[in-house]
Amino acid sequence: MEYLLNPEILTAQIINGLTIGGIYALIALGYTLVYGILFMINFAHGEIFMFGSFGGFAVLTLLSNNGFSTTHPTLSILCAFAAAILISSALGAILERVAYRPLRDAPRLSPLISAIGVSIFLQNAMMLFTRGRMQVYPDIIPENFIEIGWLSISCFQISIILGCLLLMTGLYIFIYKTKTGKAMRAVAENREAASLMGIDVNRIITITFIIGSALAAAAGVMVGIYYTQINHMMGFIPGIKAFTAAVLGGIGNVPGAMLGGFFLGLAEALGVLVMPAQYKDLIAFGLLILVLIIRPKGIMGEVVSERV
Amino acid sequence: METILKTINITKTFGGLIALNQVNFEIKRGMIVGIIGPNGAGKTTFFNCLTGVYTPDSGEILFNGTNINRLKSHQIARLGISRTFQNIRLFNNMTVLENILAGHHCRMRAGLWGVLTRNKRTLREEKDSYAKARDFLNFVDLKGKGDRIAKTLSYGDQRRLEIARALAAEPQLLLLDEPTAGMNPSETGKLTQFVKRIREELGLSILLIEHDMRVIMEISDKVTVLDYGARISEGTPLQVQKDPKVIEAYLGCQEIIINKSNYPANIHSNTDLKSASLK
Amino acid sequence: MIRIEQIFRLTPPKKKILVLFLLVLPFMVGNYWSQILGDIGIYIILGIGLNVVVGFAGLLDLGYVAFFAIGAYGYALLASPQFGIHIPFWLMLPVCIAFGAGFGAFLGTPVLRMRGDYLAIVTLGFGQIMRITLNNLDPLTNGPRGLLRIDPPKIGDWIIDTPIEWYYLIMAGIFFAIFVANRLNDSRIGRAWIAMREDQDTAEIMGINVLKYKLMAFSIGASFAGLGGAIFASRQGSIFPDNFSLMVSINVLCLIIIGGLGSIPGIILGSIILIGLPEALRGVQQYRMLLFGGLLVIMMIFRPTGFIPSARKKIEFKK
Numbered sequence: 001m002e003y004l005l006n007p008e009i010l011t012a013q014i015i016n017g018l019t020i021g022g023i024y025a026l027i028a029l030g031y032t033l034v035y036g037i038l039f040m041i042n043f044a045h046g047e048i049f050m051f052g053s054f055g056g057f058a059v060l061t062l063l064s065n066n067g068f069s070t071t072h073p074t075l076s077i078l079c080a081f082a083a084a085i086l087i088s089s090a091l092g093a094i095l096e097r098v099a100y101r102p103l104r105d106a107p108r109l110s111p112l113i114s115a116i117g118v119s120i121f122l123q124n125a126m127m128l129f130t131r132g133r134m135q136v137y138p139d140i141i142p143e144n145f146i147e148i149g150w151l152s153i154s155c156f157q158i159s160i161i162l163g164c165l166l167l168m169t170g171l172y173i174f175i176y177k178t179k180t181g182k183a184m185r186a187v188a189e190n191r192e193a194a195s196l197m198g199i200d201v202n203r204i205i206t207i208t209f210i211i212g213s214a215l216a217a218a219a220g221v222m223v224g225i226y227y228t229q230i231n232h233m234m235g236f237i238p239g240i241k242a243f244t245a246a247v248l249g250g251i252g253n254v255p256g257a258m259l260g261g262f263f264l265g266l267a268e269a270l271g272v273l274v275m276p277a278q279y280k281d282l283i284a285f286g287l288l289i290l291v292l293i294i295r296p297k298g299i300m301g302e303v304v305s306e307r308v
Numbered sequence: 309m310e311t312i313l314k315t316i317n318i319t320k321t322f323g324g325l326i327a328l329n330q331v332n333f334e335i336k337r338g339m340i341v342g343i344i345g346p347n348g349a350g351k352t353t354f355f356n357c358l359t360g361v362y363t364p365d366s367g368e369i370l371f372n373g374t375n376i377n378r379l380k381s382h383q384i385a386r387l388g389i390s391r392t393f394q395n396i397r398l399f400n401n402m403t404v405l406e407n408i409l410a411g412h413h414c415r416m417r418a419g420l421w422g423v424l425t426r427n428k429r430t431l432r433e434e435k436d437s438y439a440k441a442r443d444f445l446n447f448v449d450l451k452g453k454g455d456r457i458a459k460t461l462s463y464g465d466q467r468r469l470e471i472a473r474a475l476a477a478e479p480q481l482l483l484l485d486e487p488t489a490g491m492n493p494s495e496t497g498k499l500t501q502f503v504k505r506i507r508e509e510l511g512l513s514i515l516l517i518e519h520d521m522r523v524i525m526e527i528s529d530k531v532t533v534l535d536y537g538a539r540i541s542e543g544t545p546l547q548v549q550k551d552p553k554v555i556e557a558y559l560g561c562q563e564i565i566i567n568k569s570n571y572p573a574n575i576h577s578n579t580d581l582k583s584a585s586l587k
Numbered sequence: 588m589i590r591i592e593q594i595f596r597l598t599p600p601k602k603k604i605l606v607l608f609l610l611v612l613p614f615m616v617g618n619y620w621s622q623i624l625g626d627i628g629i630y631i632i633l634g635i636g637l638n639v640v641v642g643f644a645g646l647l648d649l650g651y652v653a654f655f656a657i658g659a660y661g662y663a664l665l666a667s668p669q670f671g672i673h674i675p676f677w678l679m680l681p682v683c684i685a686f687g688a689g690f691g692a693f694l695g696t697p698v699l700r701m702r703g704d705y706l707a708i709v710t711l712g713f714g715q716i717m718r719i720t721l722n723n724l725d726p727l728t729n730g731p732r733g734l735l736r737i738d739p740p741k742i743g744d745w746i747i748d749t750p751i752e753w754y755y756l757i758m759a760g761i762f763f764a765i766f767v768a769n770r771l772n773d774s775r776i777g778r779a780w781i782a783m784r785e786d787q788d789t790a791e792i793m794g795i796n797v798l799k800y801k802l803m804a805f806s807i808g809a810s811f812a813g814l815g816g817a818i819f820a821s822r823q824g825s826i827f828p829d830n831f832s833l834m835v836s837i838n839v840l841c842l843i844i845i846g847g848l849g850s851i852p853g854i855i856l857g858s859i860i861l862i863g864l865p866e867a868l869r870g871v872q873q874y875r876m877l878l879f880g881g882l883l884v885i886m887m888i889f890r891p892t893g894f895i896p897s898a899r900k901k902i903e904f905k906k
Contacts, residue, residue, distance in 0.1 A: 041704050102888045109647065110887045112707070113844050116837055117883025124877040240715070243708060251704075278723045285712035292709050293697045359792050385794030399785035402778070403899045409775075410782040414794025416775045420803065423774040424767060434774070457899065477794050 011151055013269040019157040019226070021265020022164030026219035027242030028249070028257040029171060030212030036188040036252035037208050038104070043115035044095060045216060046239020047122035048088050052217025053224045053234065054126060055087035056080035057135055060224075064138040073140050077225070084217040091122075092213030093206050101202070126232035134231045137224040160222050167218055168258050171211065175254060184208060188252070237281070244288040309336040311370075312481055312513050313358070313389075318367030320353055320537075327353040328364070329537040335481070335530075340507055340514045342524040342545070345534035346557055351517045352394060354534065355483050358515075359391050360384045371481070386414045390479035392470040394486045394517070400459035404450060404469055407458050408441040411476035441476060447509075448472040448502075464495050468502075475510065482506065484516040488523055500526055521549075533557065609758060613751040621750035625822065627862045628757035629815050633839045634846070634854040635764040636811020641840065642849035642897070643777060644804035645784025646699070647707040649836050650714030653694070654687045654809035656721060656831040658816020660728060661686040663826055666738040669729070676740035676821055680814065687813020688806045695805035699798060714836055721828040733827035737820050753822050760818055764811055765851055771807070780804055838862075845886055847893030856894055 027049055034042045060080045063069040069076035099118050103111040144155040175181035186194040187204045195201045223238070224230050245264045249256025264284055271283040313335050320328040327350045335341045343351050356362045358369060360381035369376050376384055390411070399407050416437055422430035445454050448468040453461065461469060467487060474482060487503065488496040500523050506512055518524050524531055524545055531548040533541040535557040541548050548554055613621040633655060640648045661683050665674045674682075698709045721728045728734065740747045740756065747756055771777050779800045782790040791797045820826050838861060846857025865875045886893075 035704075039704075041708070099884045099888075103891075106887070106891055108704075109641075109844070109848075110891045112647070112704075113841065114884045114887040116841070117880045117887070119880070120837075120876055120883070121880030124874075124880060128873060128877065240711065244712070247705070247708060276723070279719065281719050282716055285716050288712050289698070289709055292701060292705055361788070361792065380796075381791040382794050382796045385792065390794075391792065393789070397786055397789045399782045399789070401785055401899070402781055406778055406781070406899060410778050410790070410795070411793050413775060413779055413782075418775045420776065420807075423776050424770055426770065430774075437775075455899075473793065 008150055009273070010270075013273060014266065015153055015157050015161075017266035017269030018262060019160050019265070020268065021245075021262035022161050023219045023222055023261075024238065024242045024245045024264050025258045025261025026164055026167060026215045026222075027238060028245040028261045029168070029254065030216045031243050031246040032249070032251055032254060032257040033184075033208050033212045035246070036254075037184070037191075037205060038100070038111075040100070040108070040111045041115065041243065042100075042209075042212075043112060043239075044099075044118040044122060045212065045242075046235030047119050047126075048092055048095075048213045048235075049216035049220045049223075049238065050126065050230075050232065050235035051091055051122065051220070052084040052088035052213070053220030053230050054130075054135070055217065056084040056221035056224055057137055057230060059083040060138050060140060064140060069138065069140045076140055077221075081218060081221050084221045085214040088213040088217030088220070089210040092209040096206055096209040101205075123232050123235070130232060132232065134229050137228045137230065139228075140225075156226050160226060163218070163222065167215060171215065172254070174211070180204070180207060241284045244284045247288060248291055309338065311335070312337045312372060313515075314370045315358075316368040316370070318357060318364040318369060320350075320357055320362055320364050326537050328357065330367070331534070331537070331539050333532060333539065335513055335515055337480075337513050338507065338511065339529045340503065340516070340527050342528035342531045343515065343517045343534060344519070344521075344524060344531060344548075349534040349557075350537040351534055352485060353537075355391060355485055355515075355517065358384075358483065359389060382414065385477055385479075388478070388480035389483065390474040390477040390481075391483035392467075392474050392485055392487060394489060396463075396466050396470055398458040398466060398470060398473070400457075402458055403455050404458055404461065405438075405441050405445060405454040407469055407473050408444050408476045409437060411473035412437050412441060412478070415476075415478050444472045444476050447475070463490060467491070467499070471502075471506075475506070475512075479512065481513045481515065484514065484518075486517050486519060488518065488520050496520060496523060499523075503527055525549075613754045618750045621754045623863060623866050625750060625753045625757050626866075627858045628754070628761055629819055629822075630839065630842060630858040630862050631761050631855055632757075632764050632815040632818070633812055633835075634843045634858055635761075635768050635851065636808045636815070637839050638808075638843045638849065638851075638854055639768060639771065639780075639811070640804050640808035642843060643772065643780040643784065644801060645780075645787075646801060646804060647704070648710045648805070648808070649707045649833075649840065650710035650712065650717070651808070651812055651839055652831050652833065652835040653710075653714045653717040654691060654812035655816045655819070655835060656717050657686050657690045657809075658683040658813035659820040659826050659830070660721065660734070660816070661813070662817040662820045663734040663737045664727070666821070667734055668736055669734055673738055676738065676817075680817055683813040683817035684810045685813070687816070688810035690813075691806035691809025692802060694809075695802050699801045699805060711833065711836070714831075714833055718828050718831050718833075721831065728828070731828060733825055734820075735825040737824050737826065739821055739824070757818060757822075760814060764814070767811075768851060776800070776803065841883060843893075845883070845893055847895040847897055849897030850893070850895050853893050853895035853897065860894075 027045065030045050030048070031042060034040065034045070057080075060069065060076060063076045063079065095118055099114045100111055103114055145152045146155060146158070175184060183194070183199045183204050184207070186197065186199055187201055191201055194204075219238075223234070241264060242261065245260035246257045247260070248263060249258070249260030251257075264287065267287060268280055268283050272280050311334055313333075315331055315333045317330045317332060318328055319326070319330055329350075331350075331354065333354075343354065345351055353362065357364050360376070360379055360383070364377060367377075371384075371387060371389060374387075376387065379387070399410055402410065416433055418430045418433055442454065445451060448471055450465060450468060450472065453465065458466065458469060471484070471487070484503070488499050491499065503514060503516070504527055507514055516528075528545050531543065531545050532539055533548055533551070533554050540553045540557060541551045543551070613624065616624070633651070637648065637651050640646050640651070662676075662679050664670060665672050665682070666676065666679055667673075694710075694713055698706060701709060722730055724730070747753060779790070779795045782793070782795060783797055783800055787797055819830075823830075842857035842861040843854050844857070845860060846855065847853025861879070865879070
């Protein structure tokens with residue numbers, strides 16, 4: 001409890017919370033986008049995030065092995081992001097086509113089980129590929145700290161928070177200002193009507209998966225650079241937590257997922273100040289249950305009731 | 309004759325939309341009352357209020373003299389109001405007989421203990437229920453189709469099964485929401501006779517929403533007309549037919565009232581219930 | 588063409604042969620396979636329980652493992668040196684069933700108003716909370732070190748501890764579970780569940796107290812897990828929080844879906860495929876989960892009703 005009153009620790013934890021919260025938010029957006037359109041939980045989204053992280057890892061390792069990354073560190077990192085986004089987006093689009101599209105009109109349980117299957121498949125594919133070993137992101141940029149008075153902030157954290165905000169702004173503009181974004185909202189509102197209005201629904205759904213996967217991939221690379229260690233199981237817990245964030249914000253609601261992510265990150269970071277750290281994971285699930293019981297529509301409360 | 313159901317000034321709004329506006333209504337035991345009105349007049353909302361799907365914002369619903377405003381749907385069913393739906397809502401993957409038995413659920417009493425031990429009382433109750441379900445099956449003329457899966461029935465059979473399921477709840481008041489929607493004239497005629505039989509043989513009071521004026525004319529003792537959520541007219545079918553307010557409400561669709569045209573049901577598409585989703 | 592479900596439809600002579608076969612099976616296959624059959628059997632009990640929740644009542648529960656854990660830890664705490672309490676196994680069985688049911692009702696009350704996916708994710712959360720709590724509630728559960736030297740069942744002086752003895756005990760548990768599930772299915776309660784699964788709002792309007800029956804399904808399902816948990820704990824002799832990971836919930840869910848949602852022969856087949864097959868395929872073990880994941884997807888696309896779909900009983904001209 002006394003930690004809560006220490007400004008130094010408190011600020012540090014708030015920044016930690018915003019960092020991890022931004023990452024949750026990026027992943028949560030993928031859940032929310034897909035749920036908004038298809039009313040299904042893409043259980044494999046955490047694995048898409050994991051693949052993105054490994055994509056970035058592969059490129060960075062390659063670049064650091066041939067020395068390119070020492071001469072052009074920023075460019076290398078951008079390459080890693082690009083590769084991760086490419087891999088995850090392709091994966092997302094393929095998954096949608098192979099595992100979800102044939103089940104679009106099936107009972108609700110079927111796509112969920114299919115998604116669980118995909119999740120198991122991808123985890124084990126990566127496990128076979130990496131032989132189950134932990135992989136370590138190459139150290140490309142040393143971690144610098146900015147000192148403001150007694151406060152010291154990691155540049156990584158600042159870049160992650162800024163990067164998340166940048167991506168979210170981009171997404172927001174895309175959804176609310178572009179024609180494709182408008183089509184996405186139309187499909188989410190009423191798929192049949194949108195199709196009758198001449199919108200290519202399949203294309204829009206594919207685009208939705210691609211965008212969600214790309215955001216998850218970016219989160220994956222950020223996690224890799226920030227925490228440096230990655231493995232094939234890394235998608236599971238962040239996946240569930242990001243889903244929690246999406247639900248907190250009212251699933252299907254894009255700004256809600258962003259807020260939900262930051263909220264969850266902060267709640268976790270501040271929660272460990274008042275309770276033993278090993279109960280950290282309880283915070284996410286406890287919050288989830290509490291919110292769903294008290295306010296079943298999420299904080300931002302968009303209409304999410306099942307269609308009758 | 310005693311009043312079985314009475315509503316006093318019930319009002320229901322959805323956001324800014326007034327779906328029911330101070331509706332007063334009464335039906336006496338043994339009567340068949342028709343409710344008509346243009347699309348979106350609030351007819352189905354009225355049914356939804358009576359069956360506890362919606363709670364009215366104000367006003368009172370009295371069933372046999374007791375206020376049922378705040379009761380849950382299943383409690384109302386047990387008290388004795390049962391209904392069908394405009395867009396058929398059967399338990400699609402259950403058999404025909406199981407659908408009827410599910411309707412009879414609220415008249416059965418077996419609990420967990422009885423089910424697990426299969427004591428005498430439970431067995432007797434099951435046996436009686438099966439017998440009753442078969443009776444209802446025969447009553448709606450679905451004999452021999454009891455073991456079919458409900459969704460495989462033809463459209464007309466599904467409508468009749470829905471009525472059988474509602475009857476199996478052994479109601480005192482039966483609400484029929486457009487029972488002849490989508491039927492051809494000969495099927496409509498048969499169904500009209502069937503509704504009469506329900507009253508005569510089972511002694512139920514019946515409230516029905518109907519667009520086909522021929523049906524209304526033939527079987528209703530009384531007709532209530534709703535428009536924009538308000539009751540604008542009430543009386544015998546003949547009186548209502550001549551009421552200028554009713555003709556006004558139908559805005560020139562007088563053919564319907566004069567009952568010559570062959571598009572009575574179609575002019576009001578079947579969409580109003582579909583969009584009015586249940587809570 | 589012979590359909591799979593016809594092969595598994597039990598006629599009385601088939602039943603006799605089957606029972607005889609099951610009785611002699613462990614002696615034909617020996618200890619190693621009896622052990623595996625026991626594993627499969629525990630999953631069958633869990634599957635039958637979860638099937639009440641998912642298959643009958645249509646409630647997607649991804650945290651079923653929580654109730655399994657309650658049963659296991661409930662038994663382990665009251666029948667091990669941990670607190671020096673040694674309540675006999677046979678007395679603990681009904682207690683653990685009650686633990687499961689009570690806990691199911693306790694968790695179900697707040698969450699059963701939610702629909703579909705929300706329920707799935709909240710129950711998933713419960714499952715995780717359970718594991719984290721077991722891991723950290725040191726004074727009670729010993730945390731990750733688990734509970735050891737849990738009492739085996741005894742009949743007089745005879746201790747049940749060989750795989751073959753366990754096989755018979757678990758088989759008795761399965762028959763009990765099937766008996767209960769069948770009685771429920773073919774009753775007023777079972778019909779109310781299916782009606783609710785088909786169309787919750789209509790069921791309510793037709794006079795079915797949906798909330799009550801949801802709670803009943805949830806609680807009964809949980810009680811099966813309590814039973815399975817008690818058997819699991821005393822058979823293993825020691826339990827650890829990691830025995831109760833999300834994968835257990837997912838495995839049970841998958842086995843009832845692969846087998847055929849709502850059908851008991853389906854659950855049995857599903858358990859054999861899911862738990863037994865990987866054992867049989869030890870040669871390709873590292874690929875088995877990969878294959879399994881792919882199989883789930885293929886299954887959903889090409890045979891979403893499972894290998895042995897449930898059939899509604901024909902009743903018009905009976906009785």
